């Protein structure tokens with residue numbers, strides 16, 4: 001039997017950081033992971049975080065829970081038939097409902113091959129503190145991801161005071177009393193804690209929340225025609241409404257040889273120099289984003 005973990009959590013909460021660190025720990029232990037990754041939008045940004053020697057199946061444009069379980073089942077079958085691995089990690093898009101995403105894994109087809117260890121939800125602790133600012137449908141998805149977790153990572157602890165850290169941990173435990181909770185920064189969770197999980201997933205009592213149906217979340221690809229001034233770009237970022245939840249991709253910046261890796265989640269910005277010339281394009285995820293003018297874009 002192969003252990004299966006489902007990594008859940010809202011857009012930008014730290015799932016890919018958790019994935020990268022878990023892969024490192026599995027490899028150190030001599031275990032081979034396989035990854036099923038699901039991205040919202042057309043570009044496989046996150047898969048670049050996974051080394052080439054790891055079996056990886058990606059589902060672009062659409063999410064595991066919405067595209068129907070048949071497609072996920074087919075991906076799983078290909079992985080099981082073609083690749084030797086010990087542990088399967090499914091990273092869902094931040095807009096997926098974790099229990100719905102598990103549907104395919106619970107197919108009778110895999111009952112003898114896959115041992116579902118549980119749902120690990122990465123919580124953006126800052127967003128938890130400010131959750132009342134989210135529109136109701138989005139907040140409901142954010143809470144569902146937390147409510148159904150077997151293990152909760154209260155992530156981004158480095159951004160909070162000691163008092164805030166204690167408050168969040170207490171509140172999360174009250175909200176989901178059956179989950180184990182650990183405080184993390186950059187998704188660093190000891191493998192031994194993941195391995196202790198033996199979750200049985202409750203499939204009843206699920207409040208459905210799907211992209212494009214009840215949820216008005218949409219994605220948009222933005223291509224850059226010219227380089228931007230980094231400070232001016234950051235000034236523009238500060239003017240964005242809170243309904244822009246996530247951006248990631250490559251932005252051409254004046255004075256830099258290659259477009260920089262750019263991440264934006266819930267008002268926080270990260271820039272990293274890139275040594276390869278990537279296409280200057282970002283994906284934007286949020287509500288009412290189609291009309292936003294992006295500096296330097298086509």
Ligand SMILES: Nc1nc2c(ncn2[C@@H]2O[C@H](COP(=O)(O)OP(=O)(O)OP(=O)(O)O)[C@@H](O)[C@H]2O)c(=O)[nH]1
Nearest residue numbers: 011012013014015016017094155156185186263270
């Ligand atoms: N300060 C801080 N930043 C973090 C932490 N964890 C993640 N980040 C940053 O938050 C951003 C999003 O992190 P990811 O790991 O890509 O999040 P994700 O959940 O995979 O994002 P999506 O795939 O868009 O849903 C990146 O810029 C990370 O560097 C943390 O604990 N502290």
